[in-house]
Amino acid sequence: MAASIGxxxxxxxxxEYYIDEFFIHPDYQGLKVGSRLMQYIEKKxxxxxxxAIILNTxxxxxxxxxxxxxxxxxxxGLIIMSKSIE
Known part of the structure; x- marks a missing residue:
């Protein structure tokens, strides 16, 4: 139903803890599942x-x-930068 990878x-x-992926199954979005998972991560x-906890969105x-x-x-003041590898 929900997962986070970091x-x-x-x-x-x-x-710091970097959240690389954070997702909630669409059937569970809007039911506070994501907020409870985030509270669990914060407590850990x-x-x-x-x-700190950081992420990009x-x-x-x-x-x-x-x-x-x-x-x-x-x-x-932060920017996201990338470089294509061809």
Whole structure:
């Protein structure tokens, strides 16, 4: 019904948890399943004394509102960069 895949990584203020994938089956969206999973992840991170949870999402998608409703903030100074490998 729901899953999250992520990993711990160092950053300039300690260790953070990076959420690489976070998804809820469509039949369970809007039922607070995602928020409960996020609360579980946050509690685990607190227990492991991690400094932050970070993730990337696409602007304007429903996921943006979901993360903002779960107290995530946008970092204005950050950009996503990529390089195509041909």
């Amino acid at each position: 990993f711990k990584k160092p950053w300039n203020q300690g260790i 991170c607190q227990n492991e004394q991690l400094n 696409e602007r304007g998608y429903p996921s943006e509102l979901f993360y903002k409703n779960n107290q995530f903030t946008e970092h204005e």
